[in-house]
Amino acid sequence: MALRYHYLMRIGIIGGGQLGKMLALKAKAMGFHVSILDPYPHAPAALIADRHILGSVHDTRKLRELVDACDITTFDLEDINADALEALEKEGHHIHPSPGLLKIIQDKFVQKQFLADKGIPVPRFQAVDEPTPEAFAAFGYPLVQKLRRGGYDGRGVAVLESAAQVDDHLPGPSMLEEKVEIEKELALMVARSSKGQLKCHPLVEMVFDPEANICDVVMAPALVNKAQEEESIRIASQAIEALEGVGIFGVELFLTRDGRILLNEIAPRTHNSGHFTIEACITDQFEQHLRSVAGLPLGATDLLIPAVMVNLLGAPEVKGKPSILGMREAMDIPGLSFHLYGKAETRPFRKMGHITIVDHDVHQAREKAQRARQILKVTVQN
Numbered sequence: 001m002a003l004r005y006h007y008l009m010r011i012g013i014i015g016g017g018q019l020g021k022m023l024a025l026k027a028k029a030m031g032f033h034v035s036i037l038d039p040y041p042h043a044p045a046a047l048i049a050d051r052h053i054l055g056s057v058h059d060t061r062k063l064r065e066l067v068d069a070c071d072i073t074t075f076d077l078e079d080i081n082a083d084a085l086e087a088l089e090k091e092g093h094h095i096h097p098s099p100g101l102l103k104i105i106q107d108k109f110v111q112k113q114f115l116a117d118k119g120i121p122v123p124r125f126q127a128v129d130e131p132t133p134e135a136f137a138a139f140g141y142p143l144v145q146k147l148r149r150g151g152y153d154g155r156g157v158a159v160l161e162s163a164a165q166v167d168d169h170l171p172g173p174s175m176l177e178e179k180v181e182i183e184k185e186l187a188l189m190v191a192r193s194s195k196g197q198l199k200c201h202p203l204v205e206m207v208f209d210p211e212a213n214i215c216d217v218v219m220a221p222a223l224v225n226k227a228q229e230e231e232s233i234r235i236a237s238q239a240i241e242a243l244e245g246v247g248i249f250g251v252e253l254f255l256t257r258d259g260r261i262l263l264n265e266i267a268p269r270t271h272n273s274g275h276f277t278i279e280a281c282i283t284d285q286f287e288q289h290l291r292s293v294a295g296l297p298l299g300a301t302d303l304l305i306p307a308v309m310v311n312l313l314g315a316p317e318v319k320g321k322p323s324i325l326g327m328r329e330a331m332d333i334p335g336l337s338f339h340l341y342g343k344a345e346t347r348p349f350r351k352m353g354h355i356t357i358v359d360h361d362v363h364q365a366r367e368k369a370q371r372a373r374q375i376l377k378v379t380v381q382n
């Protein structure tokens, strides 16, 4: 049955983390009724949603309960029960992005193979059922080992420079990738509607914390040349077209030292690299996602002002009730906006919130962000 936009459309979100929370906030502003499925009573999105179904994102019964109560269902994480969703989709429920696409994305090797088959440039890769020193040696160092399923925010990824680091490898079915000489990590939010309309947000640069392999800072616009920008847009758009994706997608790319653009991975959802769009773009990533899954025209993605987003990560050494140090001083910086996700506990490198700094001068924005980053600390209450 074709989906028709109507007053007080009911949207279901599988997962209630920070992405679900920000999506729910936008959905409420746009007049949607919001239900979430999340196992934690204190999930960030539970603060906003009209209805919270408490339960696992793998639980077939709970997924049915959510999908039955909604006109459209989407998700804020990819490690969910795609088989159950596929069965629900066959019954006629509207689930976007589609469970079939989700299955391709969930397995890093299947995803890479799909992209490579479509002619999209990716690093050299290979699947290994059992990661052994022999398998690593045969593939060749330096390499990056990635668990095929379930990894996120650098968990599930091990960089092995040489055989001397073999003890740092992870157990489980994996994909090996050549370690790319990265000049810059780039990301592009690509939205595609059910009618096939496609729009990209501005290309951004991601900077990673070297210790945790987690995205730390995002800068918009990316300072790359026109050809590199166009190539990034071409590759990312081609990937989303090939997947026939409906929704918004975070496409992670590498600009290599020798000037090539390679696709790293695709997140089938809103993405950390798109948070800056809340303050800096005409249509933010959350509204764009809602427009695409609801079958509405996509919004304009123009960058109104340069922006830098800084993640507020839990301090490496502590765990407990969170406390943010330096908030008053940071808020004195002109153009700074605060987002705290409302998580009840901080843990090492956990994403607890973010700030976005906008400035008409891109270098000023970067400088202010550096200052804010030094001032702000997520620690624990005494």
Ligand SMILES: Nc1ncnc2c1ncn2[C@@H]1O[C@H](COP(=O)(O)OP(=O)(O)O)[C@@H](O)[C@H]1O
Pocket (backbone or CB within 6 Å): 123, 144, 146, 151, 152, 153, 154, 155, 156, 157, 177, 178, 179, 180, 181, 182, 185, 208, 213, 252, 264, 265
């Ligand atoms: N082939 C590669 N060569 C060099 N660095 C890589 C490679 N693959 C991943 N990385 C580094 O590890 C980070 C995390 O890897 P990624 O595959 O994006 O996993 P996830 O984001 O799911 O944790 C990347 O953002 C990048 O910094």
Ligand SMILES: [Mg+2]
Pocket (backbone or CB within 6 Å): 252, 265
């Ligand atoms: Mg990644």
